[in-house]
Amino acid sequence: MTSSHHERHAASVGRLRRMLLGFSLAVVALLAACGTPSPSGVIPPAATRVPASSSLPTPASTSVPGIVESVPGEAEPQLPATVVDYQGEQVTITSIERIVSLNGDVTEIIFALGMGDHVVGVDSSATFPPERTKMLPNIGYQRRLSAEGILALNPTLVIGDEAAGPPETLAQIRTAGVPVAITADPPTLDAPVQKIRFVAQALGIPQRGERLAAQVEAEIARARDLASRITNPPHVLFLYLRGTDVQQVAGSKTPVNVMITAAGGLNAGAEAGIVEFKPLSPEVVIAAQPDVILVLEKGLESVGGVDGLLTIPGLADTPAGKQRRIIAFDDLYLLGMGPRTGQALADLAIALYETSSQEKHP
Numbered sequence: 001m002t003s004s005h006h007e008r009h010a011a012s013v014g015r016l017r018r019m020l021l022g023f024s025l026a027v028v029a030l031l032a033a034c035g036t037p038s039p040s041g042v043i044p045p046a047a048t049r050v051p052a053s054s055s056l057p058t059p060a061s062t063s064v065p066g067i068v069e070s071v072p073g074e075a076e077p078q079l080p081a082t083v084v085d086y087q088g089e090q091v092t093i094t095s096i097e098r099i100v101s102l103n104g105d106v107t108e109i110i111f112a113l114g115m116g117d118h119v120v121g122v123d124s125s126a127t128f129p130p131e132r133t134k135m136l137p138n139i140g141y142q143r144r145l146s147a148e149g150i151l152a153l154n155p156t157l158v159i160g161d162e163a164a165g166p167p168e169t170l171a172q173i174r175t176a177g178v179p180v181a182i183t184a185d186p187p188t189l190d191a192p193v194q195k196i197r198f199v200a201q202a203l204g205i206p207q208r209g210e211r212l213a214a215q216v217e218a219e220i221a222r223a224r225d226l227a228s229r230i231t232n233p234p235h236v237l238f239l240y241l242r243g244t245d246v247q248q249v250a251g252s253k254t255p256v257n258v259m260i261t262a263a264g265g266l267n268a269g270a271e272a273g274i275v276e277f278k279p280l281s282p283e284v285v286i287a288a289q290p291d292v293i294l295v296l297e298k299g300l301e302s303v304g305g306v307d308g309l310l311t312i313p314g315l316a317d318t319p320a321g322k323q324r325r326i327i328a329f330d331d332l333y334l335l336g337m338g339p340r341t342g343q344a345l346a347d348l349a350i351a352l353y354e355t356s357s358q359e360k361h362p
Contacts, residue, residue: 077115077204086162086184093179095156096203101126102160103142105336106183107133109199110159112339113208121153123164127332128340147172159202161185161195187255189262191337192216212339219342223263227349230264232356237268237290237320239280239309241299247280247312249288255335260294263348264356285314292355293320294348296331327351 080094099118101107104125110116111129123142126133139149142160147169150158158173159181174180183198185191193213200209238250238260250256251267251274260267268288269278278284293315303309306326310316320326333344 078206079204081202081204083181083198083202085182087182091179091181091202093157093181093202093204098154098156099203100139100150100153100155100158102139102145102158102164102182104128104332105185105195105338106160106199108332108336108338108340109196109212110203112212113196113200113203113205115203115205118203120155121150123160125332127330128336145169147176151176151178157181157202159183159199185337187253187258189220189258189341191255192220192339192341195338216339216342220262220345221342223342223345223349226346226353227262227264230349230353230356233264233266234291234352234355235268235271235289236260236265236292236294236352237285237288237318238294239299240277241295241303241309243302248277249274249280249284250277251275255337256294258337259334259341259345259348263345263352265292265348265352280312282314285318288318290318290320292325292327292352293318294327294329296334297328298331300326300328325355 077096079096080092082090082092085091096115096118098120099110099115100121101110101119102123104123104127107119107122107126108128110119111132116129116132119136121137121139122133123139123145125142126136137153139145139153142164144166145164150169150173155178157179158170161183162185164170164182170180170182181198181202183195185195193216196213196216197206197209200206200212238254238256240246240248240250249269249272251269251272253276257267257270268290269284272284272287274284293309295309300306300309303312306324309326310321310324315321327348329344329348332338333340334348
């Protein structure tokens, strides 16, 4: 690359970084109190990401980012409240004094709505806000829940998304007389707002939910505007890893496919014809030929970091492997489809922009 090309490339990256800085400062009330997990790996996150140790002012009202102040006329939850769950069934809630949350995304939404003090139990996928969720009783993994463990917490409301189960457990809780409110969780970029509105309605604070939904919608729109600057979309291969036992590739009809495409990339798994998830194999890697490998932080750790990842057959020979272009995100941050989705999307967009620029100007 000539010096003039270098200068143009640096200038274009700088412009996008400045845009992201403006975006980050606009939502600093969400970030400054606790900070949000930022992606890590060979391709760093945007340098303008506001860190947890930032000297920016912390909102005096709370230590939990994402809280929304009560709007006039809604100082207290309006109960009873009725919601229609993902199966079309009406659920009436008369008390939110003791909430058990079945999924990490729903737990994060409850805290973002300022109702975290009512939560008495969470599942193992609930990792945000960390200083609060780690102090709460853990009911196990969201897909393998026990009715006995949940009922032992004497909940007045059990709430989650459609990943919660098994169905027999939820039926047993309903039979015990506890309202169970389950929201849809579609693999679309509308999911965060849809879930926020459902949870807010169930908690009797719909107006507060609308405020948070509008905020998240605006953040997602800004992130998509950042992504629109990518003119040379990189092929991104998402790997779900849990050591050597579980190694899968994500295709279409998955939340990460939504994130990759909205951030300006091409999902290499979907481009190779994969729908949902498929076991990782050398054949899949050869067909995908990714420019970037996207993983979850826990998954990357489980295979021994970047060096361990590149020992998986075929990966080291891909464009991503040769250049060590690996991006790792916190699990819930990237895939939660919750209040921080706009933040995660912006981080992914800036990383993919830099990759696409490198490809264009080698």
